[in-house]
Amino acid sequence: MVNSTDAQRIVSFSISDANNVSAVRVAEILQRLQNILYTIGDHLEGNAPRTRGDFPQSIKESCTLVITGLDMGSVHAEMQIGAAQTSLPGMQTLGERSISVAGDFLNVLNAPSDREELDLELRRLIDNPHRCNRILREFDYVWPANGHSQREVSFVFGKSPQNQLNPAQKAVIQSLLQKPPDEYEKEIFGRLTELRVDKKRQFHVDSTEGLIHCQYTPEIEDVIVDSIGEFVRVRGMMMPTRSGTYILGVDDENSLETLPQYFLKTFGSGSSEKHLKEDIAIDLIFENDMYIAYNDDLGLLVAAQSMKGAIEGINEEFVILWSEYVEVAEHELADGAKNFRDKLIKLVA
Template sequence: MMPMAEHSLRITIDGEEIREGVPLLLLATVFSGLQSTIYYIAMAESGRDVRTRARVPDDIRTQYQLIRTAEHNSAYTIEAMFAPPVQASLPFEPNGRTAVLEKYTALLGALSESGDRTLSALFPDTTWRRRILRSLEAYCPKKGDQWHLTVSREPKGSTATLSAATRAQIVKLLAEPGFEEMTVSGELVRIHLDEHKLGIYYQPTSRVLDCYYDPELEDLIVENLKGIVHVTGRVQLDANGFPDKIVNVSDIRALDLRPLVLKSIETAGGRLVLRRAESVKPSFENGEVVFELPDLHIVASGATREDAVEKLFSDLVWLWKEYVLAPHDELSQDARELSERLRGMIEEASVGNG
């Protein structure tokens, strides 16, 4: 099966520096960097959690791998497409590849127009946005380099150029302190009542974060909190997009690891009712609350218990749509077995396949 043209990019390296030939190290830098950017966008689009070391999952690596499909003689130009899918998409399955390429070309367009607000709209999660920008910076020309990179979307023809000015803009964006309203979880290790400040140990970066709170929260902190806590507020991010400190705490809560009783599951996408209630014990890993359903291959995590429960419910409804509502003959053997397990668990379902 040949890749679709709508999933194609045309990539051109041009300039005085490459008139006599393109250095192999430059090719390696550009193409490995571009592939990394595509992977990160795909991970951000699929709702993956950001880790300190963002290993690309095998399913993302397989689905979003770019391959060279053609070369052209003008300057150094190639066409690249996603590799053919291992398994055909379901009829109602969203086209993730199209969405990722649209985000990539929109990202390049926003940088060429200095559209900081557009960047925030494209990638609302600050950590993913900064990681994607950093991957893009890796294959932009440096000041003084006599080459530039042009990327166009085939067959639509939208074109953007990456130059030393693009790199300078990315460096400026990454240098500015980022702030985001978010919840950070960690072990409460110190309290300074006179400074209205507490410190939590943040496991993903192995650092203690200072958190500045309003005096009205002091009684709650002193009387009720110990161990792992969730701190919500205006978070200043470091150069890598990870929490550096919380400058305006709006809420503090203790970690809740009570078992979750699964019976009725309701989301915006539908409702499921289990035949028998099941108890799921959460864990706390890498700064997040985690629920696991190994039989269904579900690992749902979130900054708080509520976030993790919402993710768990969404995953269950998504599985029902993708496997139970899918045409049986389009599923692999493993997918059919998963579909049967789901049917055996669920007594009542009100889920559309849209």
């Protein structure tokens, strides 16, 4: 019997065909599944999209699948990510989160819906058009065609139930597949840390997604200089570079805004993500090379060496509060704790 924790680390698939299932077909599905998890993990870790090149070693360590069982005939294969990863109680590891998002992505793809609704739901899960398109392409490779295939394929991602691919959805998936845009709009929040005033005109933002490289036009150089060391919200266009990475282009002084607070919109991750009725302000301080993020009203306090680490820590603390006050029987709580429980519940949409 697989316990609940182990189940989060497992991915399996089954394939049957009126003809024999070829080893090449099985290998292809294995590779597509691996690519899906690498792509999602890369996105969740906050790495900038790349037009080419391999995935970082940290992603491979977290998301590489190892076959733990293989039944031939009508093929059934079970795989699992490494068990060495750890996380705080109630939180998922990067690999587990990647599996959870992959399961949610498949659930959306497999449910009958129109193109616009499907596109909206997928972008909610993966808000980067390049990565969303990459995952769509991987699923399309293994998706059986409607009326032209005697093959049945099903997947299980983590705790999700078995999901048999619906051939009728093939056409909808392919209608969403398109060449990713060379440029796309993006908004980030973080601390402006480094600045170059030479011909490259670049600055760095230690953002909630990780370090983002940015490029500015000469007209707004004074605005950028005045914002060094400040917490900022930056809007611009992500553009591919010759090295295969992306850089955020900023050409308008209104695209950069100094803000002393970060506004939390959700907490949790994957299928456990919860949306807040109103954004919660997280106060920020940068002191002695450390980011301090806090909300006195909820008793949240985190110190971290990066902006991403600080906000992830706030998210984790929120999840812990929810599990300790809301996901327990109310009669187990003292009166003061019951009031705090009600307060938390009212925050969630």
